[in-house]
Amino acid sequence: MSTIDLSQPYTIHLGVDETQFERLTRDASTRQMMVFQLDLTGLVDRVALADYLAQEFMYPFPTSGLDAAISLISDLEWFGNTNGHVVIARGLSEPSDVGDTFVSLLPNITERWQTQGTPFIVAIDGKGDELRSSLQDANDHHLDEFAKKGGPGFVTYQGPIQIVVHGDV
Numbered sequence: 001m002s003t004i005d006l007s008q009p010y011t012i013h014l015g016v017d018e019t020q021f022e023r024l025t026r027d028a029s030t031r032q033m034m035v036f037q038l039d040l041t042g043l044v045d046r047v048a049l050a051d052y053l054a055q056e057f058m059y060p061f062p063t064s065g066l067d068a069a070i071s072l073i074s075d076l077e078w079f080g081n082t083n084g085h086v087v088i089a090r091g092l093s094e095p096s097d098v099g100d101t102f103v104s105l106l107p108n109i110t111e112r113w114q115t116q117g118t119p120f121i122v123a124i125d126g127k128g129d130e131l132r133s134s135l136q137d138a139n140d141h142h143l144d145e146f147a148k149k150g151g152p153g154f155v156t157y158q159g160p161i162q163i164v165v166h167g168d169v
Contacts, residue, residue: 006031008162009084009119010110012103012135015127015166021088024123033084033119034076041091043098070105074112084119092126099131104138107161114161127165135163 004013004024016024028035038056043049046066053069060078076085092099106122113120124131139160 004121004123004164006033006119006121008164009121010114011121011162011164012106012110013121013123013164013166014132014135016088016123016125017167020166021090021123021125024086024088024121028084028086028121031083032081033086034079034081035086035088038087038089039091040089040098040102043091045098046101049098049101066101066105070108073105074109082118084121085113087120087122089122089124092124092131093128094126095128095130099126100134103131103135104141106135107139107141110161127167132163132165139163 004011004016004020004027006024006027013020025035025037036056038052040049040052043052047064050064050066050069053073054063057069057073057076058078059068059072063072089102092102103124110120110122
């Protein structure tokens with residue numbers, strides 16, 4: 001069993017098991033990183049996902065939608081933690097539209113943390129072909145969107161976010 005290396009601070013891990021989740025939680029706590037434990041089981045659509053994320057990340061003001069989720073989860077300044085963040089997501093071991101939507105947000109969010117220099121690591125229990133494909137497509141799309149926006153005052157693109165798949169493929 002492989003462990004999640006906190007020295008790779010801008011990585012999305014798929015196929016993480018409970019033992020790895022526990023170790024990651026301990027290691028992150030030792031480094032005084034914030035750990036968010038998400039359980040996406042039973043969420044039925046994008047609206048439910050957006051509402052759940054707002055609740056779990058305790059947005060400092062009322063908002064809705066997944067664009068707001070990207071913006072606010074890319075910030076988290078209201079927690080006052082500069083040591084980094086770990087997001088543990090359970091409930092994605094079975095293919096679902098909610099799972100695909102959730103992972104499609106992650107490259108953009110992770111890239112924003114990378115440009116700020118604050119560690120942001122995501123560990124997910126699912127690893128199926130659909131989930132991996134959705135994550136890779138989002139990673140590729142993020143690169144395409146960055147290339148279109150570019151220009152003065154725009155954050156420097158750091159490259160595609162690293163995706164690590166644990167266990168059997």
